[in-house]
Amino acid sequence: GARFRTALQGYKRLPTQHNLHRSWQGVDPENPNSAHPANEPRRQQSYRVPYEEQKTPPKYDDIPVIQAVEVESPLPTAGQLKKQGSMGKHMKSPSSSEKNAQCSPKNFLFETPLLRSRLGKRGAQMSDATADWLTCQGFPKGLQEIIKDATDVFPFRCFLLDNSGSMSEGDGKRIVNNQMRECQRWLELGQCMEFHGELCERMGAPAEFRFLNPPRAPGGKGEQYVPVGNIEAVDADMGFRTLCETLGCSPSGGTPLTQHVRAVRDLIMDNLDVLRAHRKYIIIHIATDGLPSDERLTRYESVREFGKAVAMLNHLPVQIIVRLCTDEEQVVDFWNDMDAEIEVPLDVIDDLCGEGGEVMEVQPWLTYAAPLHRLREFGVSNKIFDLLDERALTIDEMKEFMEMLFGVPFPDPRPWKPFEAFLHKQNNEAGLVLNPITLMMTPWINVRQLRKIYNKRRWKFRLCAASGPRIVATS
Structure with a gap:
């Protein structure tokens, strides 16, 4: 397909799902007997094995509550942690996309005042205006209460948005005036993210929308890292407006998911003790239509490195939601196999029509409408x-x-x-x-x-x- 042209230059044929699975096991399907790095034993190359310099994070029970940072006390900044030597080692020879992921502006999700105010709350609040807005969107009262609970259990959300060139394909679908219309995948994802951005803004639920590639738009409009839901900002609506402008930029580039997952993990590690002390979790929302790619690596190496990056989230207070923007069998099988293999809580969600068909097969009595789909994308704790x-x-x-x-x-x-x-x-x-x-x-x-x-x-x-x-x- 078009989405794999950049990543598959030099390959004569599209790899099958079986070959991709073998690549996770440390075998190069193109030449199993060669001295390729992927042919090293599974014990050394499996994506379940973390980096040598990375220690396995402790579990909840291993951290006494007495060691937690007090809510009233200021939290150490990332710069202070670096001086104390508590930051992890940097990767060697980062690519340009990895540099972009690491050089994002100061992440407001973990700034001291906002973190203290969010973690100190006993339950999220919803204004009457927000409740009326959700009612107009078709949300019953029960789903509105679940949104309030979700913003309490998951006070922070990181959206990783795939704005690669393949997102310009025209097999997407979106709702217009209670009718389903065909459109580009990027427009379908844009309608989805505009809802979540406005919801986070109205609820005061901090979120960061990270575009995998720097947006390209005339006049320099659009930002690669867009914070939304900062209730302490002077212009609280600026984040949502910037998000809408960036979603209007045309997609282009590859799918450097690995670098962004590592960058989000570094943000979590900086405040791990505080999150665990308050029993809070973070939602990592991945919206994509393809497989991870890296300009320095082959397709199989990129898949294996992404598996390692996801495995490094083990035992961290995170939950991953993968929102697929395609129905290609190879891509769907890749993410479903990832869900079955890794230990991190991960839920793979199709588009509204695809997910609605799956739900109808097992729950023929339920209308899987857009509000229910948006709620699952937002992230809930009830299984x-x-x-x-x-x-x-x-x-x-x-x-x-x-x-x-x-x-x-x-x-x-x-x-x-x-x-x-x-x-x-x-x-x-x-x-x-x-x-x-x-x-x-x-x-x-x-x-x-x-x-x-x-x-x-x-x-x-x-x-x-x-x-x-x-x-x-x-x-």
Whole structure:
């Protein structure tokens, strides 16, 4: 495909997924018997093995709370940590893309006043204006409460946005006036990131949008590193405006994911003790349509180095969300295999239509609308949302999901009739949403389909004096 032309110069054919998997194991599929560095034993080249200079971070239980930094005390800056010798060793001979990733401006996510104010809060707050805005976006009250909880558990978010040349392909989809329209992948991602940028701005939830390549736009508009949600800034809306300007720049370049993952990890390590003391996590959101690339390395070496960079996040308070902007089988298989191999919590999410089709296969009673998709992209802590596209929910999980969706406690579905009557009421109050599969406005829950699956009535024989034995159903 077009997205692999730059990274595959010099190769005669596109590598298969099997070959890429062999490259993770330290085997060069093009020449297995050569002296290629990738042919070294798996024990030395596996991406699970961290760098020699990197020590495995301690687990939560290994850090006493008494060693935590007090909320009221100022936190050490990155410069102070460097002077104390607590910073990790720098990589040798960094590429130009790696220099860009390391030389970002001072990251406001970890500035002392903002970090202290966010970690010191007991639960996030949502203004009435933000609640009304989410209601207009189609979010029921339950999903709005989950957003508040998510900004508390995950107070910081780092969005790594793939603005490579392949993002200009025209197989993307976005919603316009409750209709699905075809567009460029970059425009599809732009609509997604504009929502998350405005949500972070309204919620005062700090986030940084890191574009993999420096944006190219006439007049010098656009920034590669855009902080959003800084409630202490003089112009609080400037970050969101800058994000929208940068999203308007045409995509170009490669996919240097490895350097940006390492840069984000360095930011986390600078404040690791504080994050662990407050039991907070960071969301790393990767939005891409391809595989990681490096201008200095071959395709297989780039994949292996990216695996090492992700493995270095083990035992850190992070959660990774991969938002795919393509349905190419090789790319999808690569990220799904990565999810199965690594130990870092990772969730792979397709676009709205692709994810909606997967959810419908296992939850045919649920309308997988855009608000639910945006919530999963934003990052939540409840694992039920991860199960929506994996397997059918149990009856107890279904009840819990209904409570989270509509924001009210539900009666037990055994017996079924009171549960269904209450569900009808909540379903009607929530209104209609766009079904990405049928492209029609439908309720959140198809009660008839739900009844077929979960209303397990028990059949037994009863003796009737008038008509004799017969089979009756009891709820």
